[in-house]
Amino acid sequence: MDIFIAYIVLGTTCTSVIFLYKYVINRHFNRLSRDDLTQRAIGWSLLWPILIFYSLPKIGLNTLFDKHEDFGFSGSIEKRQAELLSLWESPPYCSNFIETRGYDESAFEELASKLQFDACDIRDYLNELGPRSEFNVMNQDAIILKWINNRNTDSYDISRVPEELDRFSNTANSLLFKGIGKAYCEECQVEYLANQLNCISDKLSPGWNFKRLECCRGHLLSKVKGIHLNCRPK
Numbered sequence: 001m002d003i004f005i006a007y008i009v010l011g012t013t014c015t016s017v018i019f020l021y022k023y024v025i026n027r028h029f030n031r032l033s034r035d036d037l038t039q040r041a042i043g044w045s046l047l048w049p050i051l052i053f054y055s056l057p058k059i060g061l062n063t064l065f066d067k068h069e070d071f072g073f074s075g076s077i078e079k080r081q082a083e084l085l086s087l088w089e090s091p092p093y094c095s096n097f098i099e100t101r102g103y104d105e106s107a108f109e110e111l112a113s114k115l116q117f118d119a120c121d122i123r124d125y126l127n128e129l130g131p132r133s134e135f136n137v138m139n140q141d142a143i144i145l146k147w148i149n150n151r152n153t154d155s156y157d158i159s160r161v162p163e164e165l166d167r168f169s170n171t172a173n174s175l176l177f178k179g180i181g182k183a184y185c186e187e188c189q190v191e192y193l194a195n196q197l198n199c200i201s202d203k204l205s206p207g208w209n210f211k212r213l214e215c216c217r218g219h220l221l222s223k224v225k226g227i228h229l230n231c232r233p234k
């Protein structure tokens with residue numbers, strides 16, 4: 001019994017320290033509701049060894065406060081898996097042109113921009129990454145590739161990305177960073193080629209950064225979180 005009490009006290013203490021540190025540094029909790037924060041506090045207090053020895057070293061402090069289903073405790077992972085599996089088993093048709101709205105992963109909101117790509121460019125980029133050709137709920141590359149390969153190559157209409165493929169914002173951002181595709185800024189009402197955009201990488205926490213794309217007048221068109229897999233100490 002004493003060991004159990006010590007376990008809970010340690011969990012509660014480390015959770016309180018993390019919350020306090022986050023609040024002192026950022027003065028906010030990434031728009032998480034009181035219910036979200038309560039669920040996380042209870043989950044972390046009970047599962048603190050996972051938090052300390054796995055989550056923190058791997059994903060960093062900031063990500064723990066992301067409003068992301070993967071880090072919730074509400075059973076939403078099962079719902080998400082079912083939606084993606086349905087898309088994997090019967091991908092909807094798309095055309096040769098793919099469009100998605102710009103997204104800001106730090107504010108969790110859509111931006112006043114449209115990002116457009118040739119389906120062949122998306123296919124080539126994803127093939128280069130070499131995703132395993134099997135369903136994976138944590139990495140949507142194979143699902144996106146299967147959807148793109150299922151396109152109607154005779155159609156030159158514009159296709160919107162299915163809502164379930166929320167990681168496409170990351171693919172779109174990476175393509176534009178590589179100079180592929182174009183972006184329409186709704187504030188300028190101007191279409192820009194990828195190589196006309198400003199590509200900015202902001203350091204976030206060890207291993208993590210935000211990759212921002214702005215038009216030449218400074219309007220934010222896309223912002224996603226990335227990880228440096230090949231970081232070398234300077």
Ligand SMILES: [Zn+2]
Binds near residue numbers: 185187219
């Ligand atoms: Zn603009």
